[in-house]
Amino acid sequence: MLKQSRVGVVIPTYNHGTRVSDVVWQARALNLPVFVVDDGSTDNTAEILSSMEGITVLTHPENRGKGAALRTGFKAALQSCDWAVTLDADGQHKAEDVGNLLRAVPDALRPIVIGNRQGMTGEHVPWTSKFGRKFSNFWVWVSGGPLVGDSQSGFRLYPLPESFDLDVQARRFQFEVEILVKARGAGIPVFEAPVQVVYQKGAERISHFHPWKDFFRNSITFSKLICKRIFSRRIKP
Numbered sequence: 001m002l003k004q005s006r007v008g009v010v011i012p013t014y015n016h017g018t019r020v021s022d023v024v025w026q027a028r029a030l031n032l033p034v035f036v037v038d039d040g041s042t043d044n045t046a047e048i049l050s051s052m053e054g055i056t057v058l059t060h061p062e063n064r065g066k067g068a069a070l071r072t073g074f075k076a077a078l079q080s081c082d083w084a085v086t087l088d089a090d091g092q093h094k095a096e097d098v099g100n101l102l103r104a105v106p107d108a109l110r111p112i113v114i115g116n117r118q119g120m121t122g123e124h125v126p127w128t129s130k131f132g133r134k135f136s137n138f139w140v141w142v143s144g145g146p147l148v149g150d151s152q153s154g155f156r157l158y159p160l161p162e163s164f165d166l167d168v169q170a171r172r173f174q175f176e177v178e179i180l181v182k183a184r185g186a187g188i189p190v191f192e193a194p195v196q197v198v199y200q201k202g203a204e205r206i207s208h209f210h211p212w213k214d215f216f217r218n219s220i221t222f223s224k225l226i227c228k229r230i231f232s233r234r235i236k237p
Helices: 020-028 045-050 066-077 095-103 127-142 175-185 211-235
Strands: 007-013 034-039 056-060 083-086 112-117 156-159 190-195
Touching (some): 007 066, 007 095, 020 034, 020 045, 020 095, 045 056, 056 066, 066 083, 066 175, 095 112, 095 156, 112 175, 127 175, 175 211
Parallel strands (some): 007 034, 007 083, 112 190
Antiparallel strands (some): 083 156, 112 156
16 A cells, blocks of 8 residues: 555535635645645635645645646656545545555556446446446547546556656546546556545535536547557557
8 A cells, every 4th residue: 555655635616606615625634735726717716725734735826727736736746755546626536435546556667547436337426427427438438548447537647757757648528537648658557546526415516517518528538549649550660
């Protein structure tokens, strides 16, 4: 099991004013460095974060996308951490499951570990999450990435600086699928560990995933990755 020393928590947030404080408090309870990236929020997120102690807040003046926010968090975490745990700011993850990710790291390996969300077939899980998960899992594999069960999960453990240095082009949600393909190509193992997910009936859920727009962006990302995979095979002697 990976020890918690030199592990930091990176939380990208965009207009999650009603949820971000709970997520940050849960992360702080882990006694790990916490880096929160405010990706150009226009609600009260900045005000809430400014009132919280014991965290590092990084701010984008305008919204750049989740991938860009993760890179900003990774860059800051690199100053003191060898690993970064990423948590979504919408409250769907339970920070207490970080131990599951750490326990999935074998000795002498530096993998990416995905938190495989359990219960994603429940009646309260949005159809976009159910469909998007299957869609993404298949195309990550076709693009040359690992065959995993939850390629869209934002609850992950990343090795630093290896993950930061991968040539990932996407700067929005597509960052999280592209990095899996690039990781496999770079010889970085990808594992999964079970984690809880919170989708409650009637509960407000703040998501900035736009089904048709982001499925279209996903398709563009996968098309580029597949073309690169095919082209790379053809030019090999």
